[in-house]
Amino acid sequence: MGVFIPYLWIFLFLGVIITHAWTASNVTYDHRSLIIGGQHRILISGSIHYPRATPTMWPDLIAKAKAGGIDVIQTYVFWNVHEPSPGEYHFEDRLDLVRFVKSVQQAGLYVNLRIGPYITAEWNNGGLPVWLRKIPGMEFRTDNQPFETEMQTFVTKIVQMMKAEDLFSWQGGPIILAQIENEFGNGQTAADTKYMLWAAHMAEEQNTGVPWIMCQQANAPDVIINTCNGFYCDWFKPNDNTKPTMWTENWTGWFHNFGAATPHRPVEDIAFATARFFEKGGSFVNYYMYFGGTNFGRTASGPFLGTSYDYDAPIDEYGLLHQPKWGHLADLHSAVRLCEPAMILTDPVYQYLGNNLEGHVYEVLGKQNQTSSGLCCAFLANFDNAQNANVTFQGNIFSLPAWSVSILPDCKHVAFNTAKVSAQTSVTAIRPTSQPNSIQNWESYQEPVGLWDSKTIFANSLLEQINTTLDTSDYLWYTTSVNISAEDLQGNAQQQLSISSTKYALQIYINGDFSGNHTLANSGLSVDQSINLIVGRNEIALLSMTVGLQDGGYRYDMVSAGLNGSIKLKGLQSGDRELSTQQWIYQVGLKGEALQIYTQQGADFVQWTSAIPPPWTGYLSWYKASFATPSGSDPVAIYFGSMGKGQAWVNGNSLGRFWPSLFISETDCSQTCDYRGTFTQSKCLTDCGQQSQQWYHVPREWLQPNQNLLVVFDELGGDVSKIYVATKTVDTVCANVLQSYPPSVKAWSKFQVTREKVLLIPEAKLECPDNQLISSIKFASFGNPQGSCQAFQQGDCHATNSMHLVKKICIGKKSCSIPVSSTTFGLEPCAGVSKSLAVEAQCQPFLSAT
Numbered sequence: 149m150g151v152f153i154p155y156l157w158i159f160l161f162l163g164v165i166i167t168h169a170w171t172a173s174n175v176t177y178d179h180r181s182l183i184i185g186g187q188h189r190i191l192i193s194g195s196i197h198y199p200r201a202t203p204t205m206w207p208d209l210i211a212k213a214k215a216g217g218i219d220v221i222q223t224y225v226f227w228n229v230h231e232p233s234p235g236e237y238h239f240e241d242r243l244d245l246v247r248f249v250k251s252v253q254q255a256g257l258y259v260n261l262r263i264g265p266y267i268t269a270e271w272n273n274g275g276l277p278v279w280l281r282k283i284p285g286m287e288f289r290t291d292n293q294p295f296e297t298e299m300q301t302f303v304t305k306i307v308q309m310m311k312a313e314d315l316f317s318w319q320g321g322p323i324i325l326a327q328i329e330n331e332f333g334n335g336q337t338a339a340d341t342k343y344m345l346w347a348a349h350m351a352e353e354q355n356t357g358v359p360w361i362m363c364q365q366a367n368a369p370d371v372i373i374n375t376c377n378g379f380y381c382d383w384f385k386p387n388d389n390t391k392p393t394m395w396t397e398n399w400t401g402w403f404h405n406f407g408a409a410t411p412h413r414p415v416e417d418i419a420f421a422t423a424r425f426f427e428k429g430g431s432f433v434n435y436y437m438y439f440g441g442t443n444f445g446r447t448a449s450g451p452f453l454g455t456s457y458d459y460d461a462p463i464d465e466y467g468l469l470h471q472p473k474w475g476h477l478a479d480l481h482s483a484v485r486l487c488e489p490a491m492i493l494t495d496p497v498y499q500y501l502g503n504n505l506e507g508h509v510y511e512v513l514g515k516q517n518q519t520s521s522g523l524c525c526a527f528l529a530n531f532d533n534a535q536n537a538n539v540t541f542q543g544n545i546f547s548l549p550a551w552s553v554s555i556l557p558d559c560k561h562v563a564f565n566t567a568k569v570s571a572q573t574s575v576t577a578i579r580p581t582s583q584p585n586s587i588q589n590w591e592s593y594q595e596p597v598g599l600w601d602s603k604t605i606f607a608n609s610l611l612e613q614i615n616t617t618l619d620t621s622d623y624l625w626y627t628t629s630v631n632i633s634a635e636d637l638q639g640n641a642q643q644q645l646s647i648s649s650t651k652y653a654l655q656i657y658i659n660g661d662f663s664g665n666h667t668l669a670n671s672g673l674s675v676d677q678s679i680n681l682i683v684g685r686n687e688i689a690l691l692s693m694t695v696g697l698q699d700g701g702y703r704y705d706m707v708s709a710g711l712n713g714s715i716k717l718k719g720l721q722s723g724d725r726e727l728s729t730q731q732w733i734y735q736v737g738l739k740g741e742a743l744q745i746y747t748q749q750g751a752d753f754v755q756w757t758s759a760i761p762p763p764w765t766g767y768l769s770w771y772k773a774s775f776a777t778p779s780g781s782d783p784v785a786i787y788f789g790s791m792g793k794g795q796a797w798v799n800g801n802s803l804g805r806f807w808p809s810l811f812i813s814e815t816d817c818s819q820t821c822d823y824r825g826t827f828t829q830s831k832c833l834t835d836c837g838q839q840s841q842q843w844y845h846v847p848r849e850w851l852q853p854n855q856n857l858l859v860v861f862d863e864l865g866g867d868v869s870k871i872y873v874a875t876k877t878v879d880t881v882c883a884n885v886l887q888s889y890p891p892s893v894k895a896w897s898k899f900q901v902t903r904e905k906v907l908l909i910p911e912a913k914l915e916c917p918d919n920q921l922i923s924s925i926k927f928a929s930f931g932n933p934q935g936s937c938q939a940f941q942q943g944d945c946h947a948t949n950s951m952h953l954v955k956k957i958c959i960g961k962k963s964c965s966i967p968v969s970s971t972t973f974g975l976e977p978c979a980g981v982s983k984s985l986a987v988e989a990q991c992q993p994f995l996s997a998t
């Protein structure tokens with residue numbers, strides 16, 4: 149049907165990519181896509197959140213995104229860390245938004261700035277400053293003057309900051325798209341709708357010169373593009389035909405909680421969802437997250453959100469490629485790229501191909517566009533979750549595995565199928581540094597129980613915790629005293645403290661001695677604790693803890709934490725005694741926090757003792773030590789698996805909260821993870837029965853060569869002598885490629901040029917990270933090998949020279965590719981059998997001669 153189109157358009161198109169960032173372009177849109185400088189664009193975006201990495205990591209992450217076929221970097225703006233108290237702004241270090249946007253610009257990519265400023269994002273308090281709660285009459289995210297005033301002030305500040313630095317596209321900058329609010333939905337009242345319309349109008353009045361989006365906002369007004377968030381969005385259409393179809397959050401995985409199993413999303417399913425979206429007319433997709441990173445400090449939301457925000461993303465928490473996820477999506481993006489010229493000119497035409505089988509064809513006909521006539525790209529989908537199928541399309545037969553999409557950039561040849569992963573698998577290892585006792589001179593300091601200075605608060609009631617601490621600390625001491633007579637303690641009754649509602653964790657001390665610890669769920673559960681009282685005055689000190697604040701929910705400004713309801717002393721001869729209405733004295737935070745004893749200067753403010761305390765007796769302990777930075781450039785991790793619950797700092801920088809003493813339930817994981825069928829975040833869980841997060845990322849930017857100060861605060865005891873410093877690296881790479889797989893897109897494009905059939909051979913490609921070379925081949929078999937990476941086994945069909953040949957091609961190289969065909973091996977090990985090539989190789993640091 150279509151006229152064969154020469155390769156020229158591919159090059160024309162590359163020209164567009166190369167020049168965009170350096171020219172000022174207006175951004176508009178129509179039904180088909182965003183239009184940048186007059187050019188319709190199919191755009192692939194990836195989320196990287198600047199505070200979840202460090203500034204020196206940014207360029208590398210962005211470069212890896214670019215190499216993975218990403219056009220746009222999407223980030224939220226994190227109001228609560230930029231403005232920790234009213235009018236006090238921070239834009240330095242990890243908060244340097246301008247530097248981040250410029251890093252993206254330098255890489256030649258675009259930016260989608262999701263200003264919010266409400267953002268969810270598994271970020272503490274959903275990104276809204278906690279001090280907003282103290283403004284009289286404040287109600288979050290509804291028609292409320294105090295909220296709207298503060299929101300507008302912050303949005304305006306960010307927009308002005310971007311304009312002042314010429315960062316919007318029409319100024320020659322990279323920002324092509326902005327977002328107001330986040331997943332607001334319909335709200336519950338007319339006042340909520342009024343707020344949404346106000347937010348849209350306020351955004352429009354900012355005159356950013358780029359389009360605004362609202363995600364999950366079906367009733368967004370005309371001036372705003374409503375977009376989709378979810379695991380799948382192919383069903384989605386914007387609320388008006390003048391708006392393009394855009395997907396702002398295609399979840400690549402899921403976040404993890406302390407005590408919960410680790411989620412994974414199979415790459416075959418993400419690729420399927422993305423391909424389905426483009427198949428049905430989508431023009432912009434964003435991977436949430438492309439790099440998840442780390443919730444440093446106390447930025448994780450709660451309760452109990454983990455410190456790692458790895459998200460099972462294509463780039464892992466440490467900045468290493470997560471393979472095959474990164475590579476398979478990169479292959480998908482190359483295939484979509486080949487289709488872009490057709491996709492921007494026309495809508496897809498649906499074609500029935502059978503039960504649970506369909507195609508969508510973007511074909512440019514002469515009457516539509518004479519110059520581009522003949523451009524044709526097809527997406528063929530099998531959305532059955534079990535049955536593979538063969539389909540006939542335009543006279544050719546194509547095999548479609550269940551739950552997969554094939555992309556045919558010329559409507560004739562398959563360049564990519566979402567279920568056929570030829571990208572390599574990488575296995576990472578975390579290894580202790582070569583010096584086994586790399587951490588030296590542990591010293592400890594005991595945090596006082598109860599009140600520790602005069603800045604206390606008195607009340608004859610139980611205070612709500614978030615309003616009292618304003619989240620300057622996770623910790624709030626509730627202290628009071630009771631007088632007990634000898635008669636009260638007569639008899640055999642065990643005295644008990646009975647608290648009707650506590651959130652989220654609690655430690656109970658009577659007369660300075662530890663009585664018990666409790667970890668509670670969100671809902672505010674009751675606690676009954678046996679205690680020992682003495683005759684006379686008894687000091688009761690209750691340490692209530694938040695573990696991250698909720699990041700959303702309807703009117704979540706009303707959510708409370710801490711102790712509430714009644715606190716009864718039970719088991720006294722004189723009867724139960726209600727304590728909640730007597731005088732309580734409050735202390736916000738820990739003494740060690742207030743003195744910042746985790747910093748070099750602050751550490752001198754207290755007396756450390758060199759003896760490590762005996763096994764835990766309920767004391768709240770600070771520990772400090774020093775360590776040397778591991779050599780090389782691999783990312784650094786610290787093992788805290790021997791510890792209880794607390795926080796840790798390196799050279800004054802908080803690594804986040806740790807809680808490895810919390811075990812993950814035994815039952816949530818499944819043995820297998822079938823990519824076929826609708827994915828949910830509970831489908832492919834791992835790590836059941838294990839401890840919660842044991843390794844914590846220490847960005848190299850925070851380290852000096854020697855004498856790095858490590859400070860650990862632990863509420864639940866733990867063994868600091870088992871803490872160690874490690875590095876994370878890729879040590880094994882594997883490939884397993886079927887002879888029948890589509891060729892690499894690179895080979896496919898060459899085929900377009902030369903039309904030589906020989907180039908349509910798929911390749912097994914292996915690549916070690918920078919500064920590493922392939923040092924050995926552990927397994928190689930061309931035939932019908934079984935199993936997966938690190939567990940390959942030879943089948944009954946095997947080319948005997950497989951190992952010899954792969955070694956010859958790959959050893960000593962940073963990367964190699966082996967065509968998967970009998971021709972490569974010079975022999976046909978078993979005619980008529982469908983064959984594959986499986987290889988496992990070892991990467992090792994390249995030792996330069998010194």
Ligand SMILES: *[C@@H]1O[C@H](CO)[C@@H](O)[C@H](O)[C@H]1NC(C)=O
Pocket residue numbers: 172173174318
């Ligand atoms: C953007 O559009 C405005 C208003 O139409 C126009 O004045 C300006 O020249 C355009 N800028 C670019 C870079 O095309």
Ligand SMILES: *[C@@H]1O[C@H](CO)[C@@H](O)[C@H](O)[C@H]1NC(C)=O
Pocket residue numbers: 489493516517518519520
């Ligand atoms: C026809 O296609 C070319 C590129 O292939 C494009 O530049 C031009 O704007 C298109 N014309 C119409 C009317 O869409």
Ligand SMILES: *[C@@H]1O[C@H](CO)[C@@H](O)[C@H](O)[C@H]1NC(C)=O
Pocket residue numbers: 536537538547
């Ligand atoms: C598709 O066709 C191939 C080749 O004829 C055949 O081997 C295979 O079994 C078919 N698959 C299905 C699902 O029908």
Ligand SMILES: *[C@@H]1O[C@H](CO)[C@@H](O)[C@H](O)[C@H]1NC(C)=O
Pocket residue numbers: 629630631685730
């Ligand atoms: C306990 O007794 C002392 C002295 O007898 C008194 O000053 C104090 O107010 C009493 N405290 C309470 C909570 O009743």
Ligand SMILES: *[C@@H]1O[C@H](CO)[C@@H](O)[C@H](O)[C@H]1NC(C)=O
Pocket residue numbers: 665666667792809864865
């Ligand atoms: C109290 O702390 C101990 C020691 O870490 C731990 O084993 C136990 O599970 C904790 N109990 C609760 C209820 O959190």
Ligand SMILES: *[C@@H]1O[C@H](CO)[C@@H](O)[C@H](O)[C@H]1NC(C)=O
Pocket residue numbers: 281282283284612615705706707708
């Ligand atoms: C926090 O304080 C504000 C203002 O003082 C008050 O309106 C609000 O109800 C308090 N929130 C909670 C959860 O107690």
Ligand SMILES: *[C@@H]1O[C@H](CO)[C@@H](O)[C@H](O)[C@H]1NC(C)=O
Pocket residue numbers: 612649708709712713
């Ligand atoms: C405390 O509990 C009572 C009911 O027991 C509830 O009405 C109130 O809202 C709670 N207060 C806070 C601050 O959570």
Ligand SMILES: CC(=O)N[C@H]1CO[C@H](CO)[C@@H](O)[C@@H]1O
Pocket residue numbers: 376377378379380381827828829
């Ligand atoms: C918009 C959208 O697709 N939302 C879905 C995202 O995924 C969650 C969890 O599977 C669903 O509950 C949402 O409906």
